[in-house]
Amino acid sequence: MTESCYEKILALETTPEALEATVDYLSGLIKPFLSTLEPVLICFPDEGPNSLGGIFKEAVLRCEAMPVFWGPDFRWKELLRRAFDTHANTVIGHPRVVLGLMKLAKATATPLYIYDVIICGDPFARWMINGFKRGLDCRVWGCYAVESGPIVAGFSCEQEAGIHIREDVFDPIVVLDKDHSEPFNRGRLFFASKKNPELIYDPEQFALVQHQPCFCGSDAPRVVETRSVQQGSDSRQYMEEEILSWSSVLDYRTELTESGTALELVVFPDELIPKLPTFAKLTVRIWNPEVDIPFFIQEHYLKIPEKHS
Numbered sequence: 001m002t003e004s005c006y007e008k009i010l011a012l013e014t015t016p017e018a019l020e021a022t023v024d025y026l027s028g029l030i031k032p033f034l035s036t037l038e039p040v041l042i043c044f045p046d047e048g049p050n051s052l053g054g055i056f057k058e059a060v061l062r063c064e065a066m067p068v069f070w071g072p073d074f075r076w077k078e079l080l081r082r083a084f085d086t087h088a089n090t091v092i093g094h095p096r097v098v099l100g101l102m103k104l105a106k107a108t109a110t111p112l113y114i115y116d117v118i119i120c121g122d123p124f125a126r127w128m129i130n131g132f133k134r135g136l137d138c139r140v141w142g143c144y145a146v147e148s149g150p151i152v153a154g155f156s157c158e159q160e161a162g163i164h165i166r167e168d169v170f171d172p173i174v175v176l177d178k179d180h181s182e183p184f185n186r187g188r189l190f191f192a193s194k195k196n197p198e199l200i201y202d203p204e205q206f207a208l209v210q211h212q213p214c215f216c217g218s219d220a221p222r223v224v225e226t227r228s229v230q231q232g233s234d235s236r237q238y239m240e241e242e243i244l245s246w247s248s249v250l251d252y253r254t255e256l257t258e259s260g261t262a263l264e265l266v267v268f269p270d271e272l273i274p275k276l277p278t279f280a281k282l283t284v285r286i287w288n289p290e291v292d293i294p295f296f297i298q299e300h301y302l303k304i305p306e307k308h309s
Contacts (some may be wrong), residue, residue: 005199006147012195013151013169014050022152025166026059026143029155030090033116033139038065039086043079043093043101044120045071045301052120052150056092065090074297076250077289080104087113094148095119095128096296100250102135107247107268114138120145122203123163123226127241144223146203148300153191154223157216162224164214169194170201172221174209188229204229239277246274250287253295257281266292 012018034040040060044053046069053069060067068086070079079101083091091098091114098117105112114136119128120143132140142156144163153170154163165172171194176187189207193199208225227237243252248271255262260280267273269286276282293302 005201008196009193009199009201010149010151012193012199019049019055019150021168022055022150023058023062025168026056026152026155027062030059030118030141031063034060034063034065034090036064038090039068039088040065040090040092041068041070041083041086041088043070043091043097045069045074047301050150052145052148052152055150055152074293074302075289076100076104076287076292076294079294080108080110083112083114084110089113090116090118092118092120092143094121094296095124096244096251097294099128099131099244100294102132103247103250103268106135107250112136116141118143121148122205123207123223125237125241127245131245146201154220157214157218162208162210162222164218164220164222167194167220171197172207172209172223173200174207186225189223189226242274243276247271248273251292251295 013022042053042056042060044056045051046053046057048054049058057067068082068088070082079097083101083105091101098119104110116139117132117136118141123144124142129140132138139158142163143152144154144165145151146153151169152166154165156163170191173190173192174187175190186208187206189203189205189209191201191203193201205226206229207223210222210224213219214222243249243265248267249265250268251266253264255264257280262281262283263276263279264283265273265285266287267284273284
């Protein structure tokens with residue numbers, strides 16, 4: 001099998017030297033809002049030094065705070081218990097997992113003590129960031145983790161003006177449409193590896209890239225207003241907002257079948273759910289604390305055969 005561009009960049013960014021640079025980069029960014037011995041809940045498994053969970057663990061330790069992992073029991077109820085028992089002030093995780101934690105706390109009247117949320121993955125929807133602020137009364141930081149893995153491509157600042165790209169890792173390239181007439185650097189986004197510029201990674205996104213200095217003082221390029229280039233992505237992103245913006249919906253996933261798209265919702269009892277378009281199959285079930293695990297965790301870490309979501 002031919003090694004993909006991502007795999008080649010991954011190999012470059014998971015050498016001991018590159019991992020050390022990533023830990024140093026993250027610890028410098030999170031140290032200003034971490035206190036000594038503060039519990040930090042990491043909602044990724046610790047799969048070693050070349051995993052996103054392991055990288056954040058080392059970054060937190062370097063800040064003299066205490067990393068707390070969620071696993072090996074990855075049920076939703078265990079996530080809530082761990083957040084409550086540890087009085088975690090900072091939570092690090094994928095946005096759908098942190099969003100579910102916030103909803104669980106509300107549904108079960110469980111107090112949380114979260115002041116800072118670091119959401120990891122691709123650049124994030126504004127509605128979700130605003131939801132965290134309202135629901136948790138916290139600050140929200142974005143960590144651009146490529147494909148939710150150990151390649152950290154950038155981090156947001158307190159100005160929330162997009163994601164500042166790590167200039168030691170990537171050079172963002174925007175390919176404009178030939179008919180594009182706007183005087184802005186908006187178009188198809190690619191990343192060139194700084195270690196090997198011939199390696200061009202395609203995140204399959206359109207984006208606006210700004211090169212002007214930020215109000216925070218950084219002059220690193222910022223990636224903002226991203227959206228997927230995949231066919232039907234606009235409707236999928238719209239559906240995600242329409243579904244997950246409801247506090248009654250804990251989690252969801254879709255599956256492409258021969259008959260069409262099937263939708264499965266995990267909801268809280270006795271609450272209104274959003275009005276949904278027609279699907280080939282619709283399953284709405286009540287959250288089962290003894291069984292349910294976030295679909296994101298199932299797909300990316302537990303290797304449970306997963307439906308497209």
